[in-house]
Amino acid sequence: xxxxxxxxxxxxxxxxxxxxxxxxxxxxxxxxxxxxxxxxxxxxxxxxxxxxxxxxxxxxxxxxxxxxxxxxxxxxxxxxxxxxxxxxxxxxxxxxxxxxxxxxxxxxxxxxxxxxxxxxxxxxxxxxxxxxxxxxxxxxxxxxxxxxxxxxxx
Numbered sequence: 143x144x145x146x147x148x149x150x151x152x153x154x155x156x157x158x159x160x161x162x163x164x165x166x167x168x169x170x171x172x173x174x175x176x177x178x179x180x181x182x183x184x185x186x187x188x189x190x191x192x193x194x195x196x197x198x199x200x201x202x203x204x205x206x207x208x209x210x211x212x213x214x215x216x217x218x219x220x221x222x223x224x225x226x227x228x229x230x231x232x233x234x235x236x237x238x239x240x241x242x243x244x245x246x247x248x249x250x251x252x253x254x255x256x257x258x259x260x261x262x263x264x265x266x267x268x269x270x271x272x273x274x275x276x277x278x279x280x281x282x283x284x285x286x287x288x289x290x291x292x293x294x295x296x
Contacts, residue, residue: 145264146288148244148257149219153177154280154287156223163193163230170207170220170243178218178245184211185245199232203275204265208244208258217246217257223274223283240265240274242287 153173160166171185188209192198199205220243227237242261246254264270264287273286 143253143256143260144288145219145260148217149221149284149287150177151281151284153218153220154284155221156225156278156280156283158225160224160226160228163228164190166222166224166228166230166241167193167207169222170241173220173222174218174243174245177220178214180211180213180218180245184213185209188245189243197231197233199230199234199238200262200265201232201234201236202271203227203236203239204271205230205232205238205241206244206258206261206265207241208246208254210246210248210254212248214245214247217244217253219244219257219261221283221287223278225278240271 167186167189171182174180174185175182188211189207192209198207222241224239227239230238232238242265244257277283
């Protein structure tokens with residue numbers, strides 16, 4: 143599995159300003175609706191429900207929100223780069239500016255976990271994060287995320 147398998151180029155975006163975690167989930171849901179044909183309200187509810195189990199801010203300015211939804215056909219990713227970091231209740235209490243969300247089918251536990259591990263490995267790479275933070279163009283961000291060297295099979 144490679145990030146290019148789960149991330150649509152049009153699901154990568156830079157956002158100038160985001161005022162809350164809930165607003166962020168709305169932005170993620172709008173992209174999910176436009177890129178993957180998912181109903182935005184269901185995506186928002188699933189992300190909020192998962193976040194209620196514990197924050198998905200993993201530290202170092204990175205958040206990995208994820209959820210399982212019935213209408214999702216295959217694991218799908220959305221990447222947002224925030225120009226102004228957002229308080230996300232992260233484990234290190236630092237605001238986040240790099241968000242990689244995953245939406246997975248309710249029935250695909252193993253694929254969801256493989257995708258989550260792949261995303262976590264990629265986002266843990268300091269060189270990848272430095273490049274992501276240095277760029278705002280969505281096509282450049284997509285290229286950085288899908289470079290073969292950072293996407294080993296999960």
